[in-house]
Amino acid sequence: MIVEWLNRLRDCIDYLEEHLEEKFDIDEVARISLTSKFHFQRLFHMITGITVAEYVRKRRLTLAAQMLATSDAKIIDVALKYGYQSPEAFTKAFNRIHGINPSEVKEKGISLKAYPRLSFQLQIKGEEAMNYRIVEKESFKVIGVSKKVTTVDGENFKIIPRFWQEVNGNGTCEDLKKYCGDLGMLGICADFDHEAEEFTYMIASEKTVDKVPEAFEEREIPAATWAIFESIGPMPHAIQEVFKRIYSEWFPATGYEHADAPELEVYLPGNPDAENYKCEVWIPVIKN
Incomplete structure (x- = not known):
């Protein structure tokens, strides 16, 4: 496959x-x-x-x-x-x-950048198996703060960690933790606009009460089938590597396809800088 x-x-x-x-x-x-x-x-x-x-x-x-x-x-x-x-x-x-x-271009000494044609090769790396589970979950609501993130030149991998630093520093995360459900704190990737090369990233928690501060926006996560993967290691490197393995190894090997729904990062209690910190990546999927 x-x-x-x-x-x-x-x-x-x-x-x-x-x-x-x-x-x-x-x-x-x-x-x-x-x-x-x-x-x-x-x-x-x-x-x-x-x-x-x-x-x-x-x-x-x-x-x-x-x-x-x-x-x-x-x-x-x-x-x-x-x-x-x-x-x-x-x-x-x-x-x-x-x-x-x-x-x-033709001036003496001018250098130009060349972006070569992409090529792909199959490499047998001997990586550890990717453990995952499939879960059906009904729709649920989340509250939090969000921002548009560009994917050009991989900027999303830099912007999102800075966003987390910002909301941790200004007290927003502590406020959100007051409303956390069983999933804990969430990072949500949604509204993918591939033509504009951007998406929305939301730092959120499940909505567990009716009345929440006006500073938080609300979003509904649709009912979906989720493939759930464990990430072990310090943030943000560990979870970024899990995402890359999901797309480069797991999807091609399993026959699943990404469903058109948000992706979730589920941050469990613990020290996110620790070598043994555990969190989860939830990917909405459909079977081909």
């Missing part, structure tokens, strides 16, 4: 590479992967550390730089070739990647 999935992933990269000069069609890529659009984009991001849109953008700007450096093509023509409707938009994106403007 893993080899079959790896081959489909390679087919997706083939398609993306062959259509870099055309409008980005994520629906067709998902069709090739034989998964939902949501599932493919989440898998791709967790395995590679970048979104599909970011990969396409970086590959286009790599080829655009090569074209400008080795030909007499006009900037506007290169911009249009790789999907930019104006020189201004192209220049802004080009500068963000290469650190220079397109007009500077």
